[in-house]
Amino acid sequence: MDDEAERRQIQQILELDGEELQVEEVDSLLESSDDDPDATGVASTDDFTFNTQLTSLHSYLGEVNDTHRRSAFWEGGAIVNLPLYYLEGVVLFPEATLPLRVIEPNFVAVVNRAMTQVDAPYTMGVVRVYRDPMDGPIRLAKVGTTAEIRQYRPVEDGSINVVTRGQQRFRLRRCWIDVEGAPFGEVQIIEEDVPFRTPRDACAKLVPLSNLQSQHMLSLNALSHGGRNDENDSEENSEESFENELSQRERRIHQSAIGVGYESDRTDESTSSGDDSKLSESDSHSGSPCPNDPTSIGLSLSGHKKQVGNADMGIGTKSMARKVAGPRSRLSSTVSRAFWPIWVYRMYDSFCLAQKAADMWKQVVGTPSMDGFVNKPDLLSFYIASKIPVSDPTRQELLEIDGISYRLRREIELLERLDCVRCKICKTVIARRSDMLVMSADGPLGAYVNSYGYVHEVMTFREAKGLALRSRPHKEYSWFPGYAWTIINCTACETQMGWLFTATNEKLKPKSFWGIRSCSVTHEM
Template structure:
């Protein structure tokens, strides 16, 4: 069945390529402005006839053979020796596709070694390389992703066409060149954390903080006299049930929060109810059942989750305690509440964060339901990181973050701040976030390789401005079947920004769109 579908898709590609070239005047396409954008930024079905599945086939590589091999996943902490493939301006994430046209002899040797090695067959490590300055030496990033070779075909000229898929993150411990000239590296697989979910009954049926010690004393007195306090027993059981569902790390954080609130109750008897009501009101107006605090963690936790949580949230400090402590009153001694406000838990609930990130992403690109991703926050965090229209250094930072909730929080912050796309050199605005266009089933951003072996990560936009075309349109080696490509430069600084793609026949819609290289954009905030 799959072979039949693939044959039909290939036939579609051939039909598109055989169409007569009918490219509209390019000058008229360069007049795009912000004034004629529609409100949603999403192309309607009537204006879209292109089959986005054709793009993900990477048919411009020619025939490639399916290796029909799926490599196993390694446990976190495993140390391996793998052939390395390093690329400038490209960041590979787990589950992302990376096509390669391998021409340089050392990388050809690396791919051949990956195909035949016994310990990790069909697998190599992909690492981003970068320069600190324009004329500085190339440096290797410390974190990369293993890539599984899924399709492979040697070419008569000695090159190799390959399609790979990202698998697991790793830390690069050391690298060398082997006897055949292939780059190799000793890598250590990064152990991914389990997505954090707020425990059941985390903020319900709990003993009031400011009355808890007194109730504990009463409970002890009752037990010492052989008596029984049903209300206290129920509350104690609720607490025990809650704490039993916490991990050891979460239990320490939880107990730290209790101690902080006890100190607050002793030291600050005069906390005003207005402050507490204001805090509750701000939480209730978050706009989503899974609303989250917009505070941005400026750095990766890097394995210090407890320290970051305690510090960033203020848990264990008097200032945080004063904020969350409810003022003493008759109600506070009778109503149960959580050890911390609900928004504290939501800030790190991976599933709440995943829902918010998915909703924001859908508003931007108009993709179908992402319910499947919401159920797997770790995969969603990698998916958004691989598609978000930001520079490759920022995407490398996202790759290096340890912790699903931290990565999702940073992505939400980036999506909230992101509005305009600018040229990295002259800062000229060339597009808006709402103008992103999905031209592939892989999303609005993907990796493509040209005939010279250079890999480009390209964002697609339906509109752009401040760009000028160079040369004539070409049909050969087009990443989007049925479209011809023309090089585009920034009109202000003349740096190459990407390509203008124009339909080669009247049946295709959209008639044109823009492909912008991610390595040439500047991260932009409102």
């Protein structure tokens, strides 16, 4: 952003605070919200005047200096020592913005070390901290994200205002406190996988699995007559030419998929046909869930059930391998030239999953086209994970998933199930997904920090229920320029849920909206 554009936006922020409304209007809005949702005066998306770009500036932090983004980037698997910043109820993802008001001396030392270190300039590690159930000890999550300090400003009282941006995921190996009291950690950068795309003409050039047995019988008949199976020879040549067209990673995935049948052949050579029939009968009543290894293309012969995102392929894989096998003497020569059905590949095709996730996201949030993200499935998976209105433990789960396809599959499952947002304590319905409202260019959920240094991840809704006002409206330190904030509690259990934001300028629409803390809600019953 150039200086002129930033000055114009700052001027807009100052103008928004110029005209105040009567405080009594806030009470009337709240009283009518439960009985008549349309009586709240909340503007629809067609009647929206607020500039969402202003929110992402985090102007409430005051003037901050640009660090010119001199960040560090490491290869996957690299082990580095970084100062650590702990956050409760907050999960940082790559490409997400995280504002901080650093007050505690140990974390002031963390930021100062990050600003001055040579091997990792302007970089620190951000880790979610949580407490075990039943008031157990406080623990650090095993996976965090490196944060690049993009803006920085020391304050006269000794605190520091900074704006950071997530960069790379890492696994926390060990942590300690240095001589200055700053938490430090030895972290290993996670190597992100490459988006998987279904090999070109996967089913067109090679024989499908459903035809393996008939093809094999034809092969045996040809051999019994002393003939040569020219069709198999042509298939072999077709396979070789096809594999030559694949990238190195696609070739590994393909060979891993077709190698399943070969492994089954080698492992089960001594198994009697009677055992086969028993296993087939048993497996016909059960399916094998998807494996954790994306290179296996959803088929596992280990005999153990593996589950990712509760997605079940419904395939008795070991049974399938044995049913398809037929006579085992020459099975491998046939199976090794076969692909799995195209729908199996598409279950893990990152680009197909990205398109589905983007379409579902637009249905839920109603944001503009996400076509640019569809071509970058890795960025889309992190974007949705950082903005989806679910609890912070679930978002930590998304951060810890290795594999673009598996993360997208889990997000699609969450979006399919997402309907109501409930109070974490009493499970009272607070809002519905259809009521989500995008009040920031960063999306419907964003991280904000208050004047006491507490960071809150807030999701915004045009309508909510089951909430009660706890204070009078305040304009100071408002995250949304032109809006005053009022603390709200759950009426059933009195848990603090977030804030009601009301416009202080007559030109602003919507006139009010709700900001709900992600750490105070759950999407489950």
